[in-house]
Amino acid sequence: MRQPRQSxxxxxxxxxxxxxxxxxxxxxHQPWLFPSLGPAVMLHVEKPGAPQSSPRNTLIGHGVxxxxxxxxxxxxxLSDEPSVLxxxxxxxxxxxxxxxxxxxxxxxxxxxxxxxxxxxxTLIVSLGLLRTPTQLLIxxxxxxxxTVVDWLYGRVSGRPMPVWAAFxxxxxxxxxx
Numbered sequence: 759m760r761q762p763r764q765s766x767x768x769x770x771x772x773x774x775x776x777x778x779x780x781x782x783x784x785x786x787h788q789p790w791l792f793p794s795l796g797p798a799v800m801l802h803v804e805k806p807g808a809p810q811s812s813p814r815n816t817l818i819g820h821g822v823x824x825x826x827x828x829x830x831x832x833x834x835x836l837s838d839e840p841s842v843l844x845x846x847x848x849x850x851x852x853x854x855x856x857x858x859x860x861x862x863x864x865x866x867x868x869x870x871x872x873x874x875x876x877x878x879x880t881l882i883v884s885l886g887l888l889r890t891p892t893q894l895l896i897x898x899x900x901x902x903x904x905t906v907v908d909w910l911y912g913r914v915s916g917r918p919m920p921v922w923a924a925f926x927x928x929x930x931x932x933x934x935x
Contacts, residue, residue: 827883
């Protein structure tokens with residue numbers, strides 16, 4: 759009986775959160791929906807207590823990803839170029855993608871802020887799908903929005919995310935044992 763309840767919980771939470779972001783996108787005519795929000799929302803509703811699902815890791819992860827992606831986009835001279843979908847992959851795109859993803863991964867390890875969906879965010883930016891400062895601010899706002907909606911949904915539904923950070927299982931065991 760537990761599996762169907764979790765499935766319904768995931769369905770409702772995901773639909774609600776993406777629906778809210780979608781309505782904001784329609785009202786503002788801005789990209790409040792982008793691909794890496796999907797995995798972030800799924801982590802939030804499926805594993806709300808996991809460290810990588812916490813608000814801390816979500817916000818830091820996507821923040822680092824947006825910055826790294828943009829830095830590599832600019833450094834590689836691609837910020838005014840059409841996206842990889844329009845122009846295709848070339849050497850500079852590979853440098854921007856590989857560099858931004860490597861920096862994102864390394865910084866998140868150093869900060870102990872693992873959030874795998876951030877890997878998609880940095881590629882979305884470094885590949886030019888979101889590339890203007892305004893689009894990046896909206897993307898950051900969208901991450902905050904879905905995190906808040908998921909946090910509230912977790913509280914209401916009885917499967918809460920932590921207020922800020924979750925602890926690794928090994929850390930809990932060391933503190934409790």
